[in-house]
Amino acid sequence: MANSPVAVPIEIHGHTEAGFEPVRLAFEQNFSREEVGASIVVIREGRTLVDLWAGYADRARTMPWRRESLVNVWSTTKGIASLCCAMLVDRGELDYDEAVAHYWPEFGAHGKRNVTVAMLLSHQAGLSGLREPVDWLDFCDGERINELLLAQEPLFEPGSASGYHATTFGPLVDGLFRRVAGRSIGSFLDDEVAGPLAADFFIGLPESEEHRVAEMIGYDTGAMSIKFVNDVQRLALGNPKADPEISNLRAWRAAEIPSVNGQATAAGIAKIYGALANGGELDGTRLLSPDTLVKATALRHEGVDRVFMLPFGWGAGFIRNVHKVLYGPNPHAFGHTGYGGSYGFADPERRIGVGYVMNKMGASLIGDTRGANLIRALYSCH
DSSP states (O other): OOOOOOOOOOOEEEEEOTTOHHHHHHHHHHHTTTOSEEEEEEEETTEEEEEEEEEBSSTTSOSBOOTTOBEEOBTHHHHHHHHHHHHHHHTTSOOTTSBHHHHOGGGGTTTTTTOBHHHHHTTOSSOSSOSSOOOGGGGGOHHHHHHHHHTSOOSSOTTSOOOOOTTTHHHHHHHHHHHHHSSOHHHHHIIIIIHHHTOOEESSOOGGGGGGBOOOBOOOGGGOOOOOOSHHHHHHHHSSOOOGGGGGSHHHHHSOOTTTBOEEOHHHHHHHHHHHHTTTEETTEEOSOHHHHHHHHSOOEEEEOTTTOSEEEEOSSSEEOTTSSSSOSOTTOEEEEOTTSOEEEEETTTTEEEEEEESBOOSOSSOOHHHHHHHHHHTTOO
16 A cells, blocks of 8 residues: 655744744644645834744745745735825825715715715725626726716615625725825825835735735635625625636736735735834834824724624724724724735734735635634734
8 A cells, every 4th residue: 555645844934032932833733724825924013023934825836935925915905005095184185074075076976975984994885896797807997996886876875884895995995095195095005105114015016026926826616605695795795706816817916906906925014004003103104193093993883794794893994803803802903804814903902013914715705714823822922
C-alpha cells in the first residue's frame, strides 16, 4: 500500500511581540484548515504588535504570498470610504444631518428628498439594490448605476430600518462625494489618507500595481441555495448573482467602486484603523479630529437589518460592535468586514487597529471562522 502524502507545515513569516504568540498560533492553525494565502497586522499607537503573512498568492500555489500582496477586500472597502466622507465632515464640507439632495439635487427625486447623509451611510436610504437587472461589470460605471438608482423609489421608507446596501453603497456614496469634493473617493484616498500614512489601500488600482495582487479563490456558488426572505434582500444580494471571482478581472480592479473593490494589504488596513483607534492620528498624520471621529462612529441605527436579517449597529458607514460579535469584547470597537472574510477595525479602548486579508474566500458576507479565531486569540493577549 502506498504511503499517504505527508502534509508540509506552512512557513509563517513576520513577527509578533512578546505576549502575542497566541495570534501566531491561531494564524498557523488557519492554514491547517482552509487558508491559502493570508496576512494579519495589529498596530497600537504606531507600534506594530503583530505582522504575519504566509501561503500562496495563486490558486495553483506556485507564487509565494508576500507582505506586500494586495487583495480585493470587498466590503472592507466601505469602512475606508466612510472615513473619507468623515474627513469632509471634519473640514466643514459635508454634514451628516443634511439631506443628500442639498449637495446632489437629482438625488431627491422619487421619494428620496429627506434622505440624509447619515441615512445613506448607515444603509437606511432604501436603495439596497436595483430593480433593473444588472451584472457585476455594470458597477464599473458608477454614474450609469446612479442614473438607475436615482430613477427608482426606495425599497423601504428611508430612516425606518437598515437594509445593507451591499454594492449600491459604492456608486451612491462616491456620487455624493464627487459633488462635494470635486474628485472621487479613490483619488482622495490616494492623496489624503494612503499617501500620507504610507498605507497600501487603493480604490481604483493603477496598472503598475497589478503584479502585487493575489488571485482570489472563490467557492462553488452553484452549491449554494439562497432563499431570499424579502425583496430588499433579493435585490441587494441577488442582482447581480454572486460571482466571487469577478475580482480577478483587470477591469474590475481598475474601476472605482467604494463598496466592494478596494485592493489592500493587511498592513495598509491596520495603519488606517490604527490612526482611528488613536484618536484620529498616527505617526504625525492626523486624519480626523476627535470630535468628528465621535460623530462618524456614533450609533445611527440599531436593529435587525433587512438584508442580513441579523441585529446590526451602524455608525456613519462603520459597523459598530454593539453586540460584541464581530470585533472582540469592546462594544465601542468599529470597522467593516468584507465578503469572503477580510476585515479591518479599530478598538479605541485597546487603541489597536487590525487588518486581516486572505485570498481563499468563504461564503459569508460578514466574516468566517478564520478571522474570528484570530480575533479571539488577539483578545486573549495582554
